[in-house]
Amino acid sequence: MTITQPDLSIFQTLESEVRSYCRGWPTVFDRARGSYMYDEDGHAFLDFFAGAGSLNYGHNNPVLKRALLDYLERDGVTHGLDMSTTAKRAFLETFQEVVLRPRGLDHKVMFPGPTGTNAVEAALKLARKVKGRESIVSFTNAFHGMSLGSLAVTGNAFKRAGAGVPLVHGTPMPFDNYLDGKVEDFLWFERLLQDSGSGLNRPAAVIVETVQGEGGVNVARAEWLRALADLCKRQDMLLIVDDIQMGCGRTGGFFSFEEAGITPDIITVSKSISGYGLPMALTLFRPELDVWEPGEHNGTFRGNNPAFVTAAAALDTYWADGQMEKQTLARGEQVEAALCAIAGEHRGGVAGFRGRGLVWGLAFPDAGRAGWVCSRAFELGLLVETSGPESEVVKLLPALTISPEELDEGLRTLARAVRETA
Numbered sequence: 001m002t003i004t005q006p007d008l009s010i011f012q013t014l015e016s017e018v019r020s021y022c023r024g025w026p027t028v029f030d031r032a033r034g035s036y037m038y039d040e041d042g043h044a045f046l047d048f049f050a051g052a053g054s055l056n057y058g059h060n061n062p063v064l065k066r067a068l069l070d071y072l073e074r075d076g077v078t079h080g081l082d083m084s085t086t087a088k089r090a091f092l093e094t095f096q097e098v099v100l101r102p103r104g105l106d107h108k109v110m111f112p113g114p115t116g117t118n119a120v121e122a123a124l125k126l127a128r129k130v131k132g133r134e135s136i137v138s139f140t141n142a143f144h145g146m147s148l149g150s151l152a153v154t155g156n157a158f159k160r161a162g163a164g165v166p167l168v169h170g171t172p173m174p175f176d177n178y179l180d181g182k183v184e185d186f187l188w189f190e191r192l193l194q195d196s197g198s199g200l201n202r203p204a205a206v207i208v209e210t211v212q213g214e215g216g217v218n219v220a221r222a223e224w225l226r227a228l229a230d231l232c233k234r235q236d237m238l239l240i241v242d243d244i245q246m247g248c249g250r251t252g253g254f255f256s257f258e259e260a261g262i263t264p265d266i267i268t269v270s271k272s273i274s275g276y277g278l279p280m281a282l283t284l285f286r287p288e289l290d291v292w293e294p295g296e297h298n299g300t301f302r303g304n305n306p307a308f309v310t311a312a313a314a315l316d317t318y319w320a321d322g323q324m325e326k327q328t329l330a331r332g333e334q335v336e337a338a339l340c341a342i343a344g345e346h347r348g349g350v351a352g353f354r355g356r357g358l359v360w361g362l363a364f365p366d367a368g369r370a371g372w373v374c375s376r377a378f379e380l381g382l383l384v385e386t387s388g389p390e391s392e393v394v395k396l397l398p399a400l401t402i403s404p405e406e407l408d409e410g411l412r413t414l415a416r417a418v419r420e421t422a
């Protein structure tokens with residue numbers, strides 16, 4: 001595809017230098033539908049990024065769009081703080097019926113603010129309040145958001161440095177396989193907890209991603225997660241699963257921890273919960289942890305009612321039966337087979353691949369190569385991004401609603417981009 005140089009002048013002169021995705025994809029997007037985005041010159045791009053996991057049901061999903069348009073057309077409440085509204089009631093009822101009850105979860109639902117980092121901040125605050133302790137344990141290569149509390153439990157040195165103040169009360173521990181399986185799981189962590197001379201303040205909670213999306217698509221084994229849940233119980237620490245990127249079906253089940261059979265005390269959900277890319281976040285917690293005073297955690301944009309409407313429609317449409325999970329796992333096998341072929345073709349040039357459901361990473365030994373692959377993929381009409389501490393992993397995050405043919409097209413483009421950057 002030949003892309004004529006677009007007019008980017010207003011972005012380059014007025015928009016802050018902090019902008020990032022637009023640098024890797026230097027065009028001006030205009031429309032989007034399903035798994036495709038179109039720029040203003042009509043070039044089509046197959047989207048293997050899905051709004052960083054916010055568009056699990058594709059762009060402008062027609063079922064969700066209909067529900068949204070009907071709601072707006074009848075002047076349904078748009079902004080509602082935390083007032084009770086018909087849209088919020090419908091969402092809560094659907095969430096309970098379709099998501100919580102079938103999974104045996106009795107968690108309370110909190111609307112902490114519109115973004116993922118709002119959900120994480122609320123989770124950390126609540127854990128500290130419940131336990132009366134300050135310290136939180138996180139994991140190497142974790143990513144939990146860009147506000148100060150979330151940054152304190154995030155690994156990436158570049159992102160942490162942006163805080164400009166000391167990031168305190170967080171202690172990192174090795175994520176699954178960080179030490180290449182050479183050390184027994186949780187040996188170090190448990191030893192510190194048991195030793196009154198270790199210097200580790202007793203943590204209020206542990207926060208974990210079951211698959212580290214930003215950290216390089218690092219997949220925790222189910223048995224590691226079970227052992228972590230067990231450790232938390234024995235050592236009186238709350239278990240927070242940050243399901244902001246891996247929840248809403250990304251790994252197969254609605255929650256990414258279902259496969260491991262664990263029940264976190266606190267769960268954070270955002271990104272694809274609205275289903276339409278509208279800002280919305282949830283912090284879920286066991287009922288006995290609901291020690292908030294009214295208004296103790298607040299925020300103007302906790303009642304994005306159009307998001308409640310599309311969220312309820314998404315749950316009704318995709319999660320009332322088990323089809324979505326089966327389809328995601330089948331599509332995941334298609335991706336795995338393609339990545340296996342790419343790795344086989346480029347022995348030495350590819351460090352490996354890993355994933356679950358429809359999140360996959362293709363790792364390169366030469367960190368720069370992943371970025372070149374993404375740039376070449378863009379020229380060939382495919383949107384993919386890097387992740388990992390050195391941006392050494394190409395991360396595949398297609399919409400869960402992608403067709404096998406579209407998936408195949410994107411995987412062939414990826415294979416070509418890898419070949420052409422060898």
Ligand SMILES: Cc1ncc(COP(=O)(O)O)c(C=O)c1O
Pocket residue numbers: 052115116117118120143144145146209213214242243244245246270271
């Ligand atoms: C696991 C996880 N937690 C938290 C966040 C932060 O979400 P937001 O960017 O909406 O604040 C992200 C964003 O990528 C994430 O992947």
